[in-house]
Amino acid sequence: MTPIGLKSPPARLPRRQRTTADLRAMQRLMAHALYQPLTPADDLAPRFRDGRAMADVAASFIKPNDRLSSLERLQIYARCYWYRVIDCVYDDSPGLRALLGEQRFSALVRAYLAKYPSRSFTLRNLCSRLPQFIRDEPRWTAPRTALAHAVARFEWAQTVAFDGEARPVLTRDDFADAPPAKLRLALQPYVTLLAFDWPVDDYVIAVKQRDALRGEASHAVDHGPRAASHRRVPWPRRGRVHVVVHRYDHRLFYKRVESAAFRVLEQLAAGRTLAQAIAAAGARAKPDRVREWFATWMELGWFCRR
Amino acid sequence: MPANRFNAFTDYGIGLGLRVPHYAHILERKPTCGWFEIISENFLVDGGRPLHVLDRILEQYRVVQHGVSLYFGSADKPDRAHLRKLKALVKRTRTPWLSDHLCWGSVDGTYTHDLLPMPYTFAAAKHTAEKIRHVRDFLEVPICVENVSSYAEFHASEMTEWEFLGEVVERADCGILLDVNNIYVSAQNHGFDPYDYLDHVPHDRVGQMHIAGHTRFEKYILDTHDHPVLDPVWKLYAHATKLCGVTATLLEWDDKIPSFDEVHAEALKANEFIAGAREAKKGGDGFPSRPEFPRAPPQPRTARRAVPTSR
Ligand SMILES: [Fe+2]
Numbered sequence: 001m002t003p004i005g006l007k008s009p010p011a012r013l014p015r016r017q018r019t020t021a022d023l024r025a026m027q028r029l030m031a032h033a034l035y036q037p038l039t040p041a042d043d044l045a046p047r048f049r050d051g052r053a054m055a056d057v058a059a060s061f062i063k064p065n066d067r068l069s070s071l072e073r074l075q076i077y078a079r080c081y082w083y084r085v086i087d088c089v090y091d092d093s094p095g096l097r098a099l100l101g102e103q104r105f106s107a108l109v110r111a112y113l114a115k116y117p118s119r120s121f122t123l124r125n126l127c128s129r130l131p132q133f134i135r136d137e138p139r140w141t142a143p144r145t146a147l148a149h150a151v152a153r154f155e156w157a158q159t160v161a162f163d164g165e166a167r168p169v170l171t172r173d174d175f176a177d178a179p180p181a182k183l184r185l186a187l188q189p190y191v192t193l194l195a196f197d198w199p200v201d202d203y204v205i206a207v208k209q210r211d212a213l214r215g216e217a218s219h220a221v222d223h224g225p226r227a228a229s230h231r232r233v234p235w236p237r238r239g240r241v242h243v244v245v246h247r248y249d250h251r252l253f254y255k256r257v258e259s260a261a262f263r264v265l266e267q268l269a270a271g272r273t274l275a276q277a278i279a280a281a282g283a284r285a286k287p288d289r290v291r292e293w294f295a296t297w298m299e300l301g302w303f304c305r306r
Numbered sequence: 307m308p309a310n311r312f313n314a315f316t317d318y319g320i321g322l323g324l325r326v327p328h329y330a331h332i333l334e335r336k337p338t339c340g341w342f343e344i345i346s347e348n349f350l351v352d353g354g355r356p357l358h359v360l361d362r363i364l365e366q367y368r369v370v371q372h373g374v375s376l377y378f379g380s381a382d383k384p385d386r387a388h389l390r391k392l393k394a395l396v397k398r399t400r401t402p403w404l405s406d407h408l409c410w411g412s413v414d415g416t417y418t419h420d421l422l423p424m425p426y427t428f429a430a431a432k433h434t435a436e437k438i439r440h441v442r443d444f445l446e447v448p449i450c451v452e453n454v455s456s457y458a459e460f461h462a463s464e465m466t467e468w469e470f471l472g473e474v475v476e477r478a479d480c481g482i483l484l485d486v487n488n489i490y491v492s493a494q495n496h497g498f499d500p501y502d503y504l505d506h507v508p509h510d511r512v513g514q515m516h517i518a519g520h521t522r523f524e525k526y527i528l529d530t531h532d533h534p535v536l537d538p539v540w541k542l543y544a545h546a547t548k549l550c551g552v553t554a555t556l557l558e559w560d561d562k563i564p565s566f567d568e569v570h571a572e573a574l575k576a577n578e579f580i581a582g583a584r585e586a587k588k589g590g591d592g593f594p595s596r597p598e599f600p601r602a603p604p605q606p607r608t609a610r611r612a613v614p615t616s617r
Pocket of ligand 1: 452485488516558
């Protein structure tokens with residue numbers, strides 16, 4: 001698999017590097033070697049992607065020394081690369097990891113990163129394309145692809161809620177005079193609306209609680225909580241939920257909303273007017289209920305100018 | 307008085323890296339600390355808790371920005387969106403200088419998130435210096451480039467690492483963040499004398515120093531930042547301070563981070579050597595003579611998952 005974005009490696013490097021193009025060729029070659037998945041023993045693959053022996057590729061640009069071959073020196077960097085990016089996905093995906101189990105999760109992460117190396121200067125965005133990858137390549141998560149996709153979306157929404165942009169909050173005064181038929185509100189960029197066929201929020205909370213207990217148990221002298229901490233969190237049972245992932249006072253929250261309220265938010269997020277959004281929710285959006293919903297959402301600071 | 311024109315901040319003394327496990331302690335106890343070095347990338351976000359914490363730190367402390375992703379040595383052009391965000395952060399922190407590494411790490415817009423070594427060629431030096439100038443002109447802040455620790459050398463290299471560093475900073479007319487631990491690590495991995503390195507870098511361009519701990523493996527040393535500073539590194543630091551004058555110095559501790567007080571106490575050990583430098587300036591030489599560089603074979607250790615986070 002060719003990593004998306006990275007251009008083909010050169011068949012051979014010039015003996016002397018005279019230009020920036022020569023420098024780029026060497027950097028491409030090394031990046032291809034680093035992005036290629038390690039073997040199960042965490043060694044460099046024996047063959048480079050074009051079929052050459054990896055040892056020959058390494059020797060073509062890296063000097064050996066009295067202790068390490070060219071291949072071994074390249075391998076130090078390859079391991080550092082893979083451990084760093086895998087650790088990052090692990091940290092950001094406790095729910096997905098629990099759902100798939102260590103082995104399948106590890107295989108998924110390696111396949112994902114082999115296809116989608118980071119395209120951002122920050123590791124924060126490393127998992128941004130994981131939900132899409134899960135959907136595009138269901139073999140890594142089958143037969144629970146839909147659930148895995150839901151959990152991955154939920155976990156990505158947490159990254160967005162943690163440090164996504166906050167625009168100036170709209171207050172009642174900002175639209176006191178605006179007629180509902182004209183008024184269009186936007187949701188804060190850090191807010192994500194998610195509808196799932198499983199209570200994914202409860203599942204991820206249970207996993208995090210289990211992991212926290214596990215962390216405590218590993219530090220504790222007596223092994224009291226150990227049995228609980230090693231328990232597998234049961235997979236969630238089907239049931240439609242509507243969750244808003246957001247932050248308040250710099251802390252992360254998941255708020256369940258009823259389906260009609262969710263519909264209103266969805267419509268507003270899609271750019272419909274306030275009147276259209278409420279109408280789309282149908283008879284369930286009774287005026288008192290709508291007033292209550294908006295009072296809460298305003299208080300949470302979810303709306304900003306479009 | 308500044309020790310050189312790139313070192314206008316000798317009064318900064320000893321600083322610490324601002325790390326998440328210490329946030330609560332710093333915000334609640336407000337311990338004295340000369341300054342904090344932040345990893346710019348941790349705050350190049352659009353909102354939320356990181357910027358909220360940073361603003362509270364900025365109310366109390368001097369902050370200097372250190373980056374890990376400008377990749378001056380990557381053949382790719384600098385990313386404009388990244389630079390715009392960085393400029394906004396520079397305005398927010400009012401960092402007196404900004405540092406990043408003499409390395410590459412991205413190609414074709416893909417990122418390794420590592421600090422990869424450069425081939426020490428004249429073409430690479432010229433390209434790297436042009437990028438540093440470009441970034442400095444855009445950000446409007448003095449730049450110091452940091453030497454990285456490395457585990458590989460390239461056939462293409464045409465000079466030593468310290469010659470390459472000198473070539474780049476002269477062409478870019480920028481400062482140096484001299485990482486003494488990185489010099490030690492690379493010296494061990496590549497078999498050169500770290501004192502040769504120190505003697506040959508342009509001392510009048512050193513604007514900041516880094517000290518840190520490392521981990522020794524069977525056949526190489528990894529720059530892990532998860533230990534106190536080791537004795538040979540303190541000796542190198544003393545020598546570097548003698549050559550460059552008193553310089554703003556930062557202890558890097560990024561993994562297995564102990565309490566704030568413990569990290570701070572480790573960093574303050576540098577004062578001993580700074581006092582030595584001041585003493586030397588007054589006439590006497592407060593330094594031990596240049597020690598013999600140990601060439602004994604490295605001791606085997608095993609710890610496979612250690613990964614440096616920033617160097
Ligand atoms: Fe450093």
